[in-house]
Amino acid sequence: MPGQSRSKWQQIAADLRNQVTDGTLAPGAQLPTESELTSRYSVARATARQALTALVNEGLVVPQPPRGYFVKDRKPLYYRPQTEFRPRPLSPEMDIFLAEHSEAGREPRQTIDVAIVEPSSDVAKRLRLEPGELAVVRRRVRYLDGEPYNTNDSYFPLSLAQGTEIMMPHDIARGANQVLTENGAHQVRALDEIYVRMPTPDEATRLQLGPGTPVSCHICTGLTEDGRPVRVVINILPGDRHVIVFERDRAKEAES
Amino acid sequence: MPGQSRSKWQQIAADLRNQVTDGTLAPGAQLPTESELTSRYSVARATARQALTALVNEGLVVPQPPRGYFVKDRKPLYYRPQTEFRPRPLSPEMDIFLAEHSEAGREPRQTIDVAIVEPSSDVAKRLRLEPGELAVVRRRVRYLDGEPYNTNDSYFPLSLAQGTEIMMPHDIARGANQVLTENGAHQVRALDEIYVRMPTPDEATRLQLGPGTPVSCHICTGLTEDGRPVRVVINILPGDRHVIVFERDRAKEAES
CATH class of the missing domain: 1.10.10.10 (Winged helix-like DNA-binding domain superfamily/Winged helix DNA-binding domain)
Incomplete structure (x- = not known):
C-alpha cells in the first residue's frame, strides 16, 4: 500500500x-x-x-x-463438478491441470451415513418439498491420507428414495444418479451455486480447519427433463485443500 | 456440538x-x-x-x-462465468435464479486502467510467456450503488494487444474477446479455476472488506483452437457479495 x-x-x-x-x-x-x-x-x-x-x-x-x-504447504485437490456428466476432460489444458492436482499416491477413504430428516429451508426450497415433507440425506466425509478433505451431503425426496439402494449406508458403485435413473428420475441438467464464507464452528471441527481457512459451499441441484428437482448436494470444501475447476467450450455453449 | x-x-x-x-x-x-x-x-x-x-x-x-x-444484510450478486460464451440461460431454473440475484435497480459503475507489466508467475505460466516477456493488463473495479463489488484484471500478451483497442483505458463495447477475434486470436474454450482464501490487505482495502470476509479468486484462461492461451482474467469476488453459478447440460457435456 x-x-x-x-x-x-x-x-x-x-x-x-x-x-x-x-x-x-x-x-x-x-x-x-x-x-x-x-x-x-x-x-x-x-x-x-x-x-x-x-x-x-x-x-x-x-x-x-x-x-x-x-x-502452509498443502497441495490443493481439484474439484470438478462437471465430472458427473463429463467423466473425461475435453481439452489438453484440463488434462495437464488435473494431473497437477491429482489424488495420485494419496490414500482416499470415506465415511457414509444415511438419515431421514426434515431438511433445512435451503434444501427444501431447492427440492420444492411441501412443508413437513421429509428427505433422505446421504452424508459423506472424504479423507485423503487420513485428513478430512471435504463433506458431501446429498439430499433426495423421501418419496423418491424410499425402498432404493439410496437408503443403504454404503457406497453405491454405479452412483446414486444411476439409481435415480432406474427409478424414473433421470437428471438431464444441473445448477451449481458456489458460496464463499467462513466455516461454522461445527464445520471447523468436522474438517479440522485452521485459522484463516474459509470454505466454499457448493450446492448442486439436479433436474429431470421436465424440470423436477430430484437431488440437492451440499459440498463443503475447505479453501486450503481445493481448487474448483470447470472447462467451457464455446461452440457447445453457444447452441441454445 | x-x-x-x-x-x-x-x-x-x-x-x-x-x-x-x-x-x-x-x-x-x-x-x-x-x-x-x-x-x-x-x-x-x-x-x-x-x-x-x-x-x-x-x-x-x-x-x-x-x-x-x-x-449482515447484503444481497449477493450472481456471477456467471458462462456468460461470455452463453449469453442467455438454458433453463427456467437458471432464469429464476438470476432474477433473484440481479443487478436490477442498482447503479453499476466501473473504473478501468491499463498498464504494461511484467506479470506474476501465476499469469506468466498460464499465458506461457517467455521470461521477461511483458503483458498488458486491463484493471477494472466494479461498483454497485457506489460500493466496490469486485475487481477484474484481464491480462493479454503484449505482442498480441499492441496497437489494438485493448490498450485504451476505456470500456470496449463489443468486448476484448471480439477484439482478439478480429486480431486472429479467436477463443474457442476456457478453463475456470476457483480458489478460496482470505483477502490480502491490499484487496481488503480496495474492496472495503469487513472482518470474516473471504474472497474467491476466479482465474479464467481463454484458449484458441490450437490451444494457445491469449487471455488470463483474475477476478477477486468478496464472499459476502457474490454467488458463482454455472448450469450444466448432460447431453452437451457427454459429447466428446
Missing part, C-alpha cells in the same frame, strides 16, 4: 507476505523466528509476534510450536 | 448464530445489545462482547457503533 502509513508490525507482515507470495519462502519453509525478526527489525518481541499472527489469520502460515512458523 | 463442553461465550454465540441461520434474526435486524446479553445470560459484559465479536469475525454480524450489532 504505497503512500499509506503502516505500523511496524504491518511492515514486517508485508515483507514476509511478499516473500511467501513470490516464492522466496517456499511452501513448507520455516519463517524467521520471533527472535530473528526482533533483531532484524529492531522491534519488541510482541511486535514480531503480531506480524506472524496476522499471517496465520490470513491462512498463509502455520504455527508449529515450539519449532516456529512455517509456510 | 452436543456432548462437547463449551465456554459461556461460545454458548451465547451458538444461540445467536442459530437465530441468524434459521431466520429468527433476519438480515438487517439488530442483535441483543451487550447489556441485554449480560442480564439474559448472567455473564460479564466482556463475555457478551466476546460472543458478539466471534460472530463479527465469522462475517455474520456487523458492528455499527454506537447503535449495536446487526445481522
Whole structure:
C-alpha cells in the first residue's frame, strides 16, 4: 500500500507476505523466528509476534510450536463438478491441470451415513418439498491420507428414495444418479451455486480447519427433463485443500 | 456440538448464530445489545462482547457503533462465468435464479486502467510467456450503488494487444474477446479455476472488506483452437457479495 502509513508490525507482515507470495519462502519453509525478526527489525518481541499472527489469520502460515512458523504447504485437490456428466476432460489444458492436482499416491477413504430428516429451508426450497415433507440425506466425509478433505451431503425426496439402494449406508458403485435413473428420475441438467464464507464452528471441527481457512459451499441441484428437482448436494470444501475447476467450450455453449 | 463442553461465550454465540441461520434474526435486524446479553445470560459484559465479536469475525454480524450489532444484510450478486460464451440461460431454473440475484435497480459503475507489466508467475505460466516477456493488463473495479463489488484484471500478451483497442483505458463495447477475434486470436474454450482464501490487505482495502470476509479468486484462461492461451482474467469476488453459478447440460457435456 504505497503512500499509506503502516505500523511496524504491518511492515514486517508485508515483507514476509511478499516473500511467501513470490516464492522466496517456499511452501513448507520455516519463517524467521520471533527472535530473528526482533533483531532484524529492531522491534519488541510482541511486535514480531503480531506480524506472524496476522499471517496465520490470513491462512498463509502455520504455527508449529515450539519449532516456529512455517509456510502452509498443502497441495490443493481439484474439484470438478462437471465430472458427473463429463467423466473425461475435453481439452489438453484440463488434462495437464488435473494431473497437477491429482489424488495420485494419496490414500482416499470415506465415511457414509444415511438419515431421514426434515431438511433445512435451503434444501427444501431447492427440492420444492411441501412443508413437513421429509428427505433422505446421504452424508459423506472424504479423507485423503487420513485428513478430512471435504463433506458431501446429498439430499433426495423421501418419496423418491424410499425402498432404493439410496437408503443403504454404503457406497453405491454405479452412483446414486444411476439409481435415480432406474427409478424414473433421470437428471438431464444441473445448477451449481458456489458460496464463499467462513466455516461454522461445527464445520471447523468436522474438517479440522485452521485459522484463516474459509470454505466454499457448493450446492448442486439436479433436474429431470421436465424440470423436477430430484437431488440437492451440499459440498463443503475447505479453501486450503481445493481448487474448483470447470472447462467451457464455446461452440457447445453457444447452441441454445 | 452436543456432548462437547463449551465456554459461556461460545454458548451465547451458538444461540445467536442459530437465530441468524434459521431466520429468527433476519438480515438487517439488530442483535441483543451487550447489556441485554449480560442480564439474559448472567455473564460479564466482556463475555457478551466476546460472543458478539466471534460472530463479527465469522462475517455474520456487523458492528455499527454506537447503535449495536446487526445481522449482515447484503444481497449477493450472481456471477456467471458462462456468460461470455452463453449469453442467455438454458433453463427456467437458471432464469429464476438470476432474477433473484440481479443487478436490477442498482447503479453499476466501473473504473478501468491499463498498464504494461511484467506479470506474476501465476499469469506468466498460464499465458506461457517467455521470461521477461511483458503483458498488458486491463484493471477494472466494479461498483454497485457506489460500493466496490469486485475487481477484474484481464491480462493479454503484449505482442498480441499492441496497437489494438485493448490498450485504451476505456470500456470496449463489443468486448476484448471480439477484439482478439478480429486480431486472429479467436477463443474457442476456457478453463475456470476457483480458489478460496482470505483477502490480502491490499484487496481488503480496495474492496472495503469487513472482518470474516473471504474472497474467491476466479482465474479464467481463454484458449484458441490450437490451444494457445491469449487471455488470463483474475477476478477477486468478496464472499459476502457474490454467488458463482454455472448450469450444466448432460447431453452437451457427454459429447466428446
